[in-house]
Amino acid sequence: MENENYEISDYSFLSEESVEKYFADINILLLSGKHIDHKYYAEYTVLESYESQWRNFYGNLYRLNLVADISDRSRYYYLDFTENGKGKLSDSSRNKELTELQTLIGLTLLDMYYQKYFDEEKIIHWNDIKTQILESDHQEAYKRILFNDIRDSYDEKEWSTVENKFGKTIDSFDKLGWVEKQSGRNEELVFEIRPAIHRLTKLYQDELHNFESFIQQLKNDEML
Amino acid sequence: MFRKFGERAEDITEAIISKDQFLGNLLNVVDHFYRNMEDDGKFNTDNVQKSKSDWEKAQEIYTDIREFFTSVDSKVYIIRRQINHASEKLTELQEQFSARAFFRIQIKKIHRTVLESSQYTAEGVKFNNNFPLKQVVYETVRMLYPRYYKFELPKPNIIVNVEVDETYERNEKQKIAKEINRQQIINQWVDKAKDILENKSQLSIDELMNSIMDEEKDLSIAYQVASRMTAYTSENNEVFIDVEQKIISLSQQNLSLWKTKIMK
Numbered sequence: 001m002e003n004e005n006y007e008i009s010d011y012s013f014l015s016e017e018s019v020e021k022y023f024a025d026i027n028i029l030l031l032s033g034k035h036i037d038h039k040y041y042a043e044y045t046v047l048e049s050y051e052s053q054w055r056n057f058y059g060n061l062y063r064l065n066l067v068a069d070i071s072d073r074s075r076y077y078y079l080d081f082t083e084n085g086k087g088k089l090s091d092s093s094r095n096k097e098l099t100e101l102q103t104l105i106g107l108t109l110l111d112m113y114y115q116k117y118f119d120e121e122k123i124i125h126w127n128d129i130k131t132q133i134l135e136s137d138h139q140e141a142y143k144r145i146l147f148n149d150i151r152d153s154y155d156e157k158e159w160s161t162v163e164n165k166f167g168k169t170i171d172s173f174d175k176l177g178w179v180e181k182q183s184g185r186n187e188e189l190v191f192e193i194r195p196a197i198h199r200l201t202k203l204y205q206d207e208l209h210n211f212e213s214f215i216q217q218l219k220n221d222e223m224l
Numbered sequence: 225m226f227r228k229f230g231e232r233a234e235d236i237t238e239a240i241i242s243k244d245q246f247l248g249n250l251l252n253v254v255d256h257f258y259r260n261m262e263d264d265g266k267f268n269t270d271n272v273q274k275s276k277s278d279w280e281k282a283q284e285i286y287t288d289i290r291e292f293f294t295s296v297d298s299k300v301y302i303i304r305r306q307i308n309h310a311s312e313k314l315t316e317l318q319e320q321f322s323a324r325a326f327f328r329i330q331i332k333k334i335h336r337t338v339l340e341s342s343q344y345t346a347e348g349v350k351f352n353n354n355f356p357l358k359q360v361v362y363e364t365v366r367m368l369y370p371r372y373y374k375f376e377l378p379k380p381n382i383i384v385n386v387e388v389d390e391t392y393e394r395n396e397k398q399k400i401a402k403e404i405n406r407q408q409i410i411n412q413w414v415d416k417a418k419d420i421l422e423n424k425s426q427l428s429i430d431e432l433m434n435s436i437m438d439e440e441k442d443l444s445i446a447y448q449v450a451s452r453m454t455a456y457t458s459e460n461n462e463v464f465i466d467v468e469q470k471i472i473s474l475s476q477q478n479l480s481l482w483k484t485k486i487m488k
Contacts, residue, residue: 031363064361073316079361096362101349103357104342111335114328120309141339148344165348176360201331203358208330215337221354 013053022046030058030066030079033096035177035196037076047077071198072113076177078199104145105169106200108132109179113193123182126189129166130159163189173197236300243293250286409440413449418456421463421488429453429484430472443477453486463488 013019026043029036038044047054047066055066064079081095098106109124112132116122133142143150146162154162170191174181178197183190207214317324341355351357413436421427429450436446457465468483 028365031361031365033360033362081359081361094361094363095359097357097359099348100342100351100355100357103355104338104349107331107335107338110331114331118306118310118313120306138336138339141342145339145342145344145349199360200358201327203360204334204356207356208334211330211333218337218341218353218355222352 011053011057013050014057016050018046019050026054030077031062033078033176035076035078035194035199037074037177037194037196039180039194040177044077048075069196069199069202071195071201074195076194076196078177078196080202101165102169102172105166106173106178106197109173109193110197110200113197116193122193124179124189124191124193126163126166129189133162236303240297240300243296247286247290247293250282250289253282253286406442406445410445410448410452413440413445414452414456417449417453421486425488427453427486429486430474430481433474433481437474437477443479446474450481454484457486 014023022043026036026047029040029043036043036047051066051068058064058066058079059082062079063082063084065082066077067080068075068077070076112124112128113122116124133139133146136142140150146165147154147158167189170179170181170189173179174191176196176199177194178199179191179193181191201208338355341351341353342349343352413432417427417432420432432453433446433450436449437443440446454465457463464487466485466487468485470483471480472483473480
């Protein structure tokens with residue numbers, strides 16, 4: 001394994017057999033926002049074997065950081081913007097802002113991850129989400145946000161609309177590698193929450209570190 | 225809770241040992257039938273049928289029970305993994321309890337905040353305050369190519385306005401007018417030849433061609449008229465052609481023909 005401090009200035013690793021074999025997959029996955037963990041065993045191994053070369057490659061050619069993060073003892077790789085900006089992906093078509101719904105569902109799944117902390121695989125069925133909406137401490141908020149009406153029960157059509165919203169978000173999280181979808185199209189939603197869902201805590205690390213001032217700021221903004 | 229898991233694990237281990245013994249005993253029963261068959265040596269028809277039937281029943285029981293225990297094995301394996309995982313997590317929590325607890329509380333707080341910030345709208349969930357939205361890298365890489373190319377691309381149907389070439393147009397019109405004029409002259413000469421034939425009952429082709437050449441100065445007209453008149457004899461039963469094998473040369477023209485008369 002090469003010295004981490006050693007600056008690698010060439011791209012000869014790209015002609016290594018394993019890199020040549022998986023380069024396209026790795027590059028496409030990382031650029032599309034994927035968080036690659038050991039479930040993508042071959043790609044993960046190639047990234048791990050030439051980690052500093054890959055970091056140099058994306059740093060120099062895309063001005064992006066290749067991040068190797070660890071959450072809940074699981075390691076995963078992803079590309080992130082540098083402190084100086086969005087690098088070569090500064091064009092709005094080359095980066096994506098999470099929507100309000102994606103942010104809400106993402107933080108809900110992060111909370112559910114810890115509800116299943118002792119489970120080796122955090123498998124979520126659609127019924128778990130329904131229970132979360134109907135019976136959790138935040139049931140009133142979920143009902144207000146998702147149904148615009150607080151009742152004890154909802155009809156099939158109303159549930160179908162909510163499931164559809166969750167389904168689309170889970171699809172986009174699956175592409176990011178935050179969850180692994182296990183159900184097929186037209187099947188009831190089943191997926192596994194991957195440790196990479198913790199990327200949300202990285203995205204919101206400033207808010208989490210200074211939580212009280214973040215809340216105060218939100219309140220001040222509301223007063224204006 | 226984990227002591228209970230441990231006790232259950234002991235029960236499970238004992239169940240697995242007794243399962244192995246049980247399957248062993250069943251296998252012995254099955255083998256017993258084989259030995260009976262071999263020891264008997266007589267292969268009495270009744271015995272064979274009975275033993276076969278007993279053996280089949282025993283085999284079915286053995287298969288059923290083996291499948292049941294296989295599924296038990298697999299479930300026990302999952303339970304064992306879950307227990308080990310939960311145990312590791314518990315140890316981890318014990319080691320870093322305060323840090324973990326703080327982290328968990330922070331997640332709960334931000335989760336509650338996002339719920340309080342969200343509201344239902346017809347267009348979808350919206351935040352009612354400045355709860356920040358975050359960005360991730362997202363560059364879709366698309367490599368589109370036609371896998372099979374079996375068709376021709378439609379050719380564009382473009383109307384091109386070509387400028388009028390007046391010189392060409394004039395020349396072509398003159399050519400057409402000349403040709404029409406030539407056809408009219410041929411027709412007039414044919415009619416004239418028919419009149420001569422009608423009035424004089426005979427027509428000399430060489431004389432006719434000479435007359436045409438004198439007036440029109442065009443051999444092709446004379447040739448066309450002669451051809452049409454020759455054809456006329458074939459079409460009309462009352463008209464005869466007399467070809468004498470005597471060569472006549474047309475004056476001023478490099479053309480010779482048999483002395484030909486058409487008669488009526």
